[in-house]
Amino acid sequence: MMDGLGIRFMADMPATQQVILVCNHETWLVVLSYLIAALGSFIALTIASHCANTLRLGMRLSWQLIGGLCLAGGIWSMHFIGMLAFQTPIAVSYDLSITLFSLLVALLAGLIAVLVMTESEPSLLQQILAAIVVGLGICAMHYSGMAALRADAQIYYDARLFSLSIGIAIGASFAALKLAQYIHSAAQRKKRWLKYAAALVMGAAIAAMHYTGMAALNLVSSAPTHLALRSADNSLHLLIIVAGITLLVLGLSLTAAWAGRKLDEKDRDLQRVNALLVQLDQDKDSLELIAHYDPLTEQLNRRGFNHAFSAALAEHSSNGRGLAVMFLDVDHFKRINDSLGHDAGDELLSIMAKRIRSAMRESDIVARLGGDEFCVIASLENNAVAQTLAQRLLQRMKEPIKIAGRNMLMTTSIGISVFPQDGDTVEELIKHADLALYQAKNAGRNTLHFYSRSLTQKASQELQLEEDLRQAITKGEQLQLYYQPIIDLPSGQMVKLEALLRWQHPQLGLLSPERFIGIAEANGFIDQLDAWVLHQAASDLQRLTEQGYGTLKITVNCSAMNFASNQLPERIEQVLSQAQSNQRLELELTESALLTSLDKAINKLQRIRALGVSIAIDDFGTGYSSLACLRRLPLDTLKIDRSFIQDIASSVQSREIVQAIIVMARALNLRVVAEGVEDLAQLQVLQEQGCDQVQGYLFSKPRPLSHICADYPPHCAVLERVCAQA
Known part of the structure; x- marks a missing residue:
């Protein structure tokens, strides 16, 4: 190969009389050659960086070809600008065919270099082998270009400098590959400055190889030789070729710089778009979870x-x-x-x-x-x-x-x-x-x-009943108050009437509260129902006064839901403003309603009692009242549930329970009313135990007010009449 490139070393020089010509370089052309090498290196690094991020194969191959052309053109242009800077004392010329052959060698070396540069993660062995191939290619380009030189002298090379130039070429190629890999993995904001620095280093390394090779060159002429400091005879042709290649490199560099900037902008835009798409996907997944899954249980919502x-x-x-x-x-x-x-x-x-x-x-x-x-x-x-x-x-x-x-x-x-x-x-x-x-x-x-289908029928009936009840409350025509007398045992007279709501349904007939109170509570109009009862009871109190029942009280049941309202005292005050005597109204509440929130209940009861309304605890014994709670509550009356009265005449245990309740009520200064009294035996036990008041079927079932007044006129000895009739 060396013989083909005309490479001979000083040791091969004949012993006959020879003259070693002294040559030098034009400084500004040397600087220009270095700048061309650095420019070609910068373009190659830029294109390699873009090419590494290009996914489409066709575009990737196009960029690799352009990058190889730029690098090869930069190296080749640098070489022949350096040759133009080479000043000899004899006339020289260049063989254009060999010069073009050196360009092909440069292209091959540049393509191999760019191919390795664009690999994402080449191994160290791959980089070393590629550096050897590229370095030898650059040397082949250089020394084939030197073989194109024609002069009346022979070329001999210094073996040491020749070897050093090959080492520099391989080292420069390896450095270029490592720099390209480092730039590829660097942060985006550092890449541009790293490419500038790397291009300067690579340009210096390529120029160093060239001028080391030129330093190894010796022109040897036989004496006598006509010496004259001349440029090459066909330097114009060479200049045109080099200028064309240089312009090509510059054009490609400008194109690459413009395309690189556009690609950088596009990459940044794509990165932003990709980041937004990723964020949108994440947000979509999050929204999907929020929209379709319950965050507490992680099950479907x-x-x-x-x-x-x-x-x-x-x-x-x-x-x-x-x-x-x-x-x-x-x-x-x-x-x-x-x-x-x-x-x-x-x-x-x-x-x-x-x-x-x-x-x-x-x-x-x-x-x-x-x-x-x-x-x-x-x-x-x-x-x-x-x-x-x-x-x-x-x-x-x-x-x-x-x-x-x-x-x-x-x-x-x-x-x-x-x-x-x-x-x-x-x-x-x-x-x-x-x-x-x-x-x-x-x-x-x-x-x-x-x-079962019966459930649908029942639900349909309940729905219709709900609508009918709403209409009944609004109009008030179908609602009625029935009353049951409460008899005072010491005097034997009727002292109270318990108001019990009834609904005269057009199709279903007379309905008791058990049939419709739950519907009113479930649908939010129990307060309207209670308000109607209060208004009607207040109106009936006036009627009783007009008919001579000036001391008779009416006791009204209040639902737990209505009692929970903070506006209850104001509602009672508004309703009773039309009654002549507030002291004749009593409010009945269950244990569960009173004990749900004891402190609030106490405050509310005190406000109600301040209106002149007395308070009774209903169905006592069926809830969870304790003596401590009862002691704190502002009560007037305690009503014993009918379940304790049913077998009071035959059960010792029931009698003892009732007796204990009465004793406890006495200790708390409460009047005691026994509910559900149905026969004289029950009445006798309650009298013996000192119960204050009784009510039940023994005296009367719940009936309209007019019927009660007809049976029991004012100051009637109800107890004597009932006992006599029994």
Whole structure:
């Protein structure tokens, strides 16, 4: 190869008389050659950086080709500008064909270099091998270019400097590959300055190789030789070629710089767009979770449940399989929130959700629809599977739970509807499962109930009854007050009348409160109902006064929900403003209503008593009253529940309980009324025990006020008449 390139070393020089010519370089052309080398290196690094981030194969190959052309053009232009800077004392010329061949060698070396530069993570061995190939290619380009030199002298090389130039070429190639890799992995804001610095270093290394090779060159001429400091004979041709290559490099560099800037901008835009897309995907996933999953229990929420239920129903409709919809409700969940706080309630719901999930099959759908209400969708082979799954749920939910440091047992009520017999739409199945759940709660809770068509009929009746009751309250024409006398035992006279609400329904006839009070409480118009009772009782008090019953009191029941209202004292004051004597009205309250919030109840009762209204505690003995609570409450009357009076004549235990209640009431300065007195034997025991007042069927059933007044005129000895008639 060296013979083909005309490479001879000084040791090969003949011993005959020879003249070694002294040569030098034009300084400004040397500087220009270095700048060309640095420019070509900068372009190659820029293109390699862009090419490494290009995913499309066609575009990547195009950039690699351009990068190879720029690097090769920079090296080749630097070489021949350096040759033009080379000043000899004899005339020289250049073989253009060999010069162009050296350009092809430079192109091959540049392409190999750029190919390795654009690899994302080349191994060290790959880099070393590539550096050797590229370095040898640069040397081949350099020395083939030197072989194009024609002069009346022969070229001999210094072996040491020749070897050093090859080492510099390989070292410069390795440094260029490492710099390209380092720039590729550097932060975006540092890349531009790193490319500037790397280009200067690479340009210096390439120029160093060239001028080391030139330093190794010796022009040897036979004596005598005509010496004259001349430029090459065909320097114009060489200059045109070099200028063309240089312009090509400059053009490519400008194009690459412009394209690089655009690509940088596009990359930054793409990065921002990609970042936004990633953020949008994350936000979409988050919104999807928020939209379809309950954050507390990590189960489907109502929206996600509706989607999943619709899909499951469509699937089961097509394959003809059955489907069970199970509504679950935690029994007495409100007590947990009220006693232990909402954090404990949330913890309980989370535990319950995990238990429901663990009790069901993997294919079953579990959702929390809100509050303590859960729903399960389960595929069925037959209806017995629904029964088995529901029983398993009941048992799993009854396992002990430790919350807020307390061990407790919670139960669940379950309502079940089955597809297709109970409905073929999502709305129908959910509605029917909800009706079944309501029936399970009415049956005592901690049980399950399947939907039946009778539940729909009953719900329809309840809905109609609700609307009828609303109309009845608004008009007030169908509502009536019945009264039951309360007899004072010492005097034997009627001292009070208990007002009991009745509803004369146009189709269903006379309805007692048990039939419609629950509807009023559930639908939020119990306060209107109580207000009507108060107004009517106040009006009846005026009638009683006009008919001679000037001392007779009316006692009115107040619902627990109405008593919970802070506006109750103001409502009573407004209603009683039309009554002539507030002292003749008594308000009856149950134990549970009074003890829900004792301090608030005491304050409210004091405000009501300040209006002249007396207070009675109704159905005493059926709740959870303690002596300490009773002592604090501002009460006037204590009414013993009828359940203690029924067998008072025959049961020693019942008599002792009633006696204890009477003694306790005496200690608290309370009057005692015994409810449900139906025969003389009960009456006799109560008289013996010192009970103050009695009421019951022995004296009268609840009847309209006019009937009571007709039977018992003012100052009538009711007790004597009843005893005589019995």
